[in-house]
Amino acid sequence: MDLPTDIITDHLETTNTVLKSPRMGAEGYLEFENPEKLTSKGESFYLNGNHPEAMKCFQKALKMDENNLSAWKYTGMIQQLSNKHGEAIKSFKKALKIREDDPETLYYLAVSLHETGSYQESGDTAQKLIKIRADWDDAWTILAMSLQGKGDEEGAIEAYGKALEINPLNEDAAINLKELLED
Template identity: 25%
Template sequence: MDLNKQGIEYMQEGNYEEAAKCFSQAIEENPKEPIYYVNFGNLLSAVGDPERAIAFFNKALEMDKELGTAYYGIGSLLYNQEDFMKAKDMFEKAIKAGVDNSDTYFMLGMTLIQLGQTKLAMPYMKRAVELNENDVDALFQYGLCLAGESVIDEAINTFLRVIELEPAHSDAFYNLGVAYAGFKNDNKKALEMFEKALKIQPEHVLAANGKKIVSDALSE
């Protein structure tokens, strides 16, 4: 097995020391291969050394400006550092460079949400779901985007898909309660959803407030 593949296997196993040895040797033997620097950057990200990781990603980009995985790596680190504007630029460059996978669209969508641009985030979350229809996080965020833009029927269907995949997703039940109460005027259905959220997470304050509001409305 070549050093790069061996290093990736060690990383997946959590054996970072051996992975570092493999990637270091790979770089030493072929210092002009940018993917080795990306993999070393991923390793440094995994062990919590973002500054050195970014340096390795940038080194890879010096060799190949179209290496989308390097842009993605930098974007993820910037996102974790809450530098959302720069992170957005990196994820956009990753997609432009051909990194056409669910994770990249999801991260770009999340970055836009953090920037308060929910409407712009929606098509990226939709694409993330199209590429991985079982991604609970992407589905939930897509549902929130839809609800935020008052596309309620589709939002409800999306939240229902979330709880189909993850029956203990209390926030999905809570948002279903909001949708039924606030947009469908169905307080009985809303109460059912809030109660399910609270059964899963008894300290869910928003669900408790929602339950009180619809319970009071039903008792009038």
């Protein structure tokens, strides 16, 4: 057997192929993330208060899967926090096309509708929510706020009362009821 007699000390000079940096490919790995991982990462960013990064994750997830309920819901929640209620309403309605009886989405939709002055639609959405989760004090609170916005003070007082019956520590219901009764 003949072995090479010259020793090669610099392998880079003798190879014809391009060597990749060990860090190359990390960017490419992100492209192969699935919508569930992106949504989970976005939820973590959201819960930690990093809404811009969360939004990027949700938008990427939605490009991969436009039927991602959580991504639509969180997108709407971030838009709502940014006072972009019109955009939030669109996002929540897309989420409800995927699952029409999702309580959180109905709640956040009712809130954004209320914030835009759509009291009737907000109240109708809150009624749907109460049929699903009658034990949720915030559902009764948003119904009360919608009724109050429409001028139905008697209905609002009753709904605030129901919210406080479920959760006596609901500050929004307590404050709004007190203001309503003082007027």
